[in-house]
Amino acid sequence: MKFAIPLAVFIAVAALLYMGLGGDKSRVPSPFIGKPLPTVDLPELHDPERRFTNARVSERDEVVLLNVWASWCPPCREEHPVFVEIADDVPLYGINYKDARDDAIDWLERLGDPYVAIGYDEDGLAGIELGLYGVPETYVVDGEGKIRYKHVGAVTRTVYEQTLLPIIEQVRREATPQ
Amino acid sequence: MSRLMQPVLMLLLLLMALSPAWAQEPGLGADTPTPQTADVPAFEDQDRQQRYVGLLRKLRCLVCQNESLAESNAGLARDLRRIVHTRLEAGQSDEQILAFMTERYGDFVLYRPPVRPSTYALWFGPAVLLLIGIGVIARMVFRRQAPGDRPPLSEADRRRAAALLDENEGRSDS
Numbered sequence A: 001m002k003f004a005i006p007l008a009v010f011i012a013v014a015a016l017l018y019m020g021l022g023g024d025k026s027r028v029p030s031p032f033i034g035k036p037l038p039t040v041d042l043p044e045l046h047d048p049e050r051r052f053t054n055a056r057v058s059e060r061d062e063v064v065l066l067n068v069w070a071s072w073c074p075p076c077r078e079e080h081p082v083f084v085e086i087a088d089d090v091p092l093y094g095i096n097y098k099d100a101r102d103d104a105i106d107w108l109e110r111l112g113d114p115y116v117a118i119g120y121d122e123d124g125l126a127g128i129e130l131g132l133y134g135v136p137e138t139y140v141v142d143g144e145g146k147i148r149y150k151h152v153g154a155v156t157r158t159v160y161e162q163t164l165l166p167i168i169e170q171v172r173r174e175a176t177p178q
Numbered sequence B: 001m002s003r004l005m006q007p008v009l010m011l012l013l014l015l016m017a018l019s020p021a022w023a024q025e026p027g028l029g030a031d032t033p034t035p036q037t038a039d040v041p042a043f044e045d046q047d048r049q050q051r052y053v054g055l056l057r058k059l060r061c062l063v064c065q066n067e068s069l070a071e072s073n074a075g076l077a078r079d080l081r082r083i084v085h086t087r088l089e090a091g092q093s094d095e096q097i098l099a100f101m102t103e104r105y106g107d108f109v110l111y112r113p114p115v116r117p118s119t120y121a122l123w124f125g126p127a128v129l130l131l132i133g134i135g136v137i138a139r140m141v142f143r144r145q146a147p148g149d150r151p152p153l154s155e156a157d158r159r160r161a162a163a164l165l166d167e168n169e170g171r172s173d174s
Helices: A004-021 A073-084 A100-112 A126-129 A157-175 B005-018 B036-037 B046-060 B077-087 B092-105 B117-145 B155-172
Strands: A041-043 A051-053 A064-069 A091-099 A117-119 A137-141 A147-152
Touching: A051 A117, A064 A073, A064 B046, A073 A100, A073 A157, A100 A117, A117 A126, A126 B077, A126 B117, A147 A157, B005 B117, B036 B155, B046 B077, B077 B092
Parallel strands: A041 A117, A064 A091, A091 A117
Antiparallel strands: A041 A051, A064 A137, A137 A147
């Protein structure tokens, strides 16, 4: 009984510290989850005459993935085969971030182009509008243009199947009235 | 050392142990070196230049998270510095610029978290812990002093004590 209070304090502190161990502290919580995609208006990567806008991302009224990538970014190279594989399952849009246009196009020609459309963000200002702080980042955007989830880092097969796909399927279920 | 002094000294030592923490607050110290603030041309207006540097010190670089925008050399930090610069030039207030940043990067971008219910524990927790500590120490001290803790002396004990004291005094006088 004498040790009840010190023991309780110890357990409380230990629990607090244990919680602090979990999770990656470099991950910044996005203030955009559940909010509309910020205004995007970029030239397209392949055709600078055409515009890549919010309307383009939402043109299909269905859930899509929006992936921010660059040809100079190694994790983007790592996740690319996954996107090539899943391109038939979920529409994929891209924003090419602070890249050289020729490098980016060359990269896609070599590795395959799974993107429906790609905006070209040469100076990185569109990335800042999105609250981007590193590439790659991948957003789940629903049919109404709201951001439902943001993944920082490479989308591996595991990330896709265990994190992104459940969210995509949930958004799809919401969109189809029972 | 008196029994009363011991806990008081302990408390003082604890308070002294706390003080270096103030010196380490990152990004806010006025003497923090800012080698990176010069990558955009300085404002001619001295007041605006000071606001520029002040804002950069308040904002966290999201790539190197222990550096402020004033210190970081990351590409993103450079872009964000440019945005702060153009917005100051456009005549925006500090509040507007900080709001632009928190809308996109959340409160995390601020070195000094805002006071709101979700951060009450952060802001007031240390003071609460200090009060609890003072309370515990005060209780220890007053419990030791409380006369109720000791059983009252019986008349026989009192006489014995007086006898012993007398004996002692007699000896030291001789």
